[in-house]
Amino acid sequence: MEKRMTVSSQNFKNEDIQKLEEISEVNVYSCYQCGNCSASCPAFEFMDMPPHQVIRAVQLGFIDEILEANTPWICAACISCTVKCPRGVDIAKLMEGVRQVILRKGIDHLNINEIDKKLREQLPQIALIANFRKTIL
């Protein structure tokens, strides 16, 4: 069954929502939910909340749903969404904002020591360094 969500003015005063806007400098209220971002997202099928729904959740202040979604950790910042958005919403930047809000709470999304040693030696450095955006470091 779908989880019931209630819109409340309390949600908008949420500290994390404000922090998210501050970090990303993205005006989510420009979005009219056309869904181009989700349609162009190459990793859409791996996300439990498509990009346009993340924006909707930010608009309505549903912070818990956003922080629990795997979406920002699946996003590889390929910027397809941002390029396709007819309203100029920088969704890739918003995803980075969500990652930062979570990471700054001290919740890590990558344990470097768990990366297989053989893989670590084999991977190009740019893969490892870029992937560090999932960790507090």
Added chain:
Amino acid sequence: MEISYFPGCTLKTNGRNFEGTALPLLELFDIHAKELDDWYCCGVSFSQSADNLMQQIAPIRTLVKAKESGNTRLLTLCAMCYNTLQRAIFFIKSDEDKRDIIHDFMYREGTKFYGDEVEVVHLLTLLKEIGSEEIKKRVKKKVDEFKIAPYYGCMLLRPKEVAIDSSNAPEIMEEILEAAGCETTYFPFKTECCASYQIVNNSEIVKARTKKIVNSAVKNGADVIVLSCPLCFYNLDEIQIEIKKEDKNFKTIPVLYFTQILALLMGIKSEVNNFSLHYIDPTPVLKRKGLL
């Protein structure tokens, strides 16, 4: 002519076949790429958080080095280095307040960077400037029925302000390869993401992406895929081995840097290709087409 050159980390390891073919190629056009002294990692992924300026320091330090080199142009081969450095220039040009904070932080480093002093140039742009005629003159081998699928990925095309060509329908790689006498083939996945750094701990996504990209190139008759990003190279090349293990009907395709094809066509010794760095061996198809 001399141009400053920023290799970045991967061109010295996994991407030796890229640097190894690109630099001798430029020498054919009398362009000497002079590596910056004591360069830093570019940071790889451009920081998108507005309130953390620390993450901008790495690319800016490299741009400072480039400014100090005295050359106004900085050449990059790696698509990720290109993207990060180019976006750092836009960042520093567009926000004076943040630029001042960065200058204050870097006060001991002497040189200040304002954004206009250095132009970051990707090798593809440089080759386009050199022009089809000059490229044609240097080609020594002729190939027939060798279909190349140019794959752009993300970092050369997005966001729009750093795109080396149209971000939806780029043609720059096709133009250069066709000038060298190659036949290119269009495939609809040429600007799609390969899932990038998800290879580290979410390789399933890379696998799914590679399957689509490779199948699309094969369906369009490609003999090889060429590209310009060392991360795309690893993802598209290595994971095909994994896909093949799971799906016997999957048709693999060799992946090469576009410079490798150009170097072979222009008669540069084949050792610089470092074919041992490839997972899907490109030598059989290259031999068949008379390039080896």
